[in-house]
Amino acid sequence: SQQGEEDPQALSIQEGENATMNCSYKTSINNLQWYRQNSGRGLVHLILIRSNEREKHSGRLRVTLDTSKKSSSLLITASRAADTASYFCATPSGGSEKLVFGKGTKLTVNP
């Protein structure tokens, strides 16, 4: 079963624009993670935000977490063609260490 659901499923923007992706989850979490996957490749960890944090930055990435709404957002500023990829949110499931992923948002940045 899926814990996280990303929205939108697909997003197409021009280089230089900002891209915002959202993730909703169902149960209480102690952290939420965002990953990027280029076509046909492994996942790259982008950022981990803990349940007691509201916002976190890493370079051009900004992640927010609203535990009352069970939602998170990933903002990529000043996008580049190289940001074209699928983006997934993932959360630990219950007391387990396994990550549960959504279906992802497919981002296309047009040069």
Add this chain to the structure above:
Amino acid sequence: DTGVSQDPRHKITKRGQNVTFRCDPISEHNRLYWYRQTLGQGPEFLTYFQNEAQLEKSRLLSDRFSAERPKGSFSTLEIQRTEQGDSAMYLCASSLMRGVEQYFGPGTRLTVT
């Protein structure tokens, strides 16, 4: 390169054959995870190890699947009597401790014909 490595990167096999994949985690990581990903979906958890102990297995891991991590270092995932539905990307990840990021390998893409 000290990242997670997987071998082979691609495997094409005929239905009914057995296949084995290998994963080498980041050297100091004691936790190792296997996931499966089909087209258009996010990765789905299969199993994980802490050192050599297999601590959790998904219901997706049928009797035809077995995973080992004999000395707490590399791990193997074997699929016996492959079926077309086993065609997927098999991803391995490792982490240093509980509650932190998992680092993924490049994956092994399995095609069952």
